[in-house]
Amino acid sequence: MNQHLFEVVNQPIAVDEIIKKVSRRDAGAITTFIGTVREFTKGKKTLSLEYQAYVPMAVKMLSQIGDEIQEKWPDALTAITHRIGKLDITEVAVVIAVSSPHRKTAYEANEYAIERIKQIVPIWKKEFWEDGTKWIGDQLETKEYPEGKPMKEM
Amino acid sequence: MINVLFFAAIREEAGVEQVTVDKQDITVKELKEYVQETYKLSSLKQTMTAVNEEFVTDEETIGTGDTVAFIPPVSGG
Numbered sequence: 001m002n003q004h005l006f007e008v009v010n011q012p013i014a015v016d017e018i019i020k021k022v023s024r025r026d027a028g029a030i031t032t033f034i035g036t037v038r039e040f041t042k043g044k045k046t047l048s049l050e051y052q053a054y055v056p057m058a059v060k061m062l063s064q065i066g067d068e069i070q071e072k073w074p075d076a077l078t079a080i081t082h083r084i085g086k087l088d089i090t091e092v093a094v095v096i097a098v099s100s101p102h103r104k105t106a107y108e109a110n111e112y113a114i115e116r117i118k119q120i121v122p123i124w125k126k127e128f129w130e131d132g133t134k135w136i137g138d139q140l141e142t143k144e145y146p147e148g149k150p151m152k153e154m
Numbered sequence: 155m156i157n158v159l160f161f162a163a164i165r166e167e168a169g170v171e172q173v174t175v176d177k178q179d180i181t182v183k184e185l186k187e188y189v190q191e192t193y194k195l196s197s198l199k200q201t202m203t204a205v206n207e208e209f210v211t212d213e214e215t216i217g218t219g220d221t222v223a224f225i226p227p228v229s230g231g
Contacts, residue, residue, distance in 0.1 A: 035231050051230065052161060052162060052165075053230070054159065054161055054204075054207075054223055054225070056207060057204055057207040057223065058230075060207055082230055082231075093230075093231070094230065094231055114231055117230050117231045118228065118229075118230065118231045119228070120209070120228070121228060121230050122161065122204070122223070122225050122228055122230075123228055123229070123230030123231075124161060124162035124226065124228060124229050124230070125229045125230065126162070135162040135163040135166070135226070135229075136229040137162070137163070137226050137227030137228070137229055
């Protein structure tokens, strides 16, 4: 897997750049997922977010997700960039681009990628609310890891 | 010596990003208990562990020079 397809950056993400990485002549579809900073979560108002990562391992895990996609959908090509640091409402936190000859694969592989990011990539978000802050965990409500680590398959 | 990295809420509790622990050939479970006690952390039981950037189980043995990261439930995306 090409290392530069998977990055963790602390600057705004240019979505076009991520799309370009997977653009190729035999692709008939490119799906992009853009994860953005939401203002309200369960009625609570977010002022800003801070993302923190264990950067070398996060890049490695993003790359592993690329490998998993390659195994499940051999004709898909994936690029993922996640931003860290302080982000304001509406800013882009993550971009996933997947190209494939036909659209179904591009849609499915892209959804797979975001689900896996939420399971295995060591990145954390801290919410800044009007009345306090909190490091968020457990977004998938899978707090317990009976095997001591995340499962390989969803 | 074992290098130990803290992240997110655990980092705030510990008050430091990383520490070195003068131990070797102990299991992840034993290291968790030691670190939890030494840095007065709330439970590390549900915390995943990576040794040299690979997820491992609590039974894994840690050697000298290894880098251990405690990984609370992730929330990227």
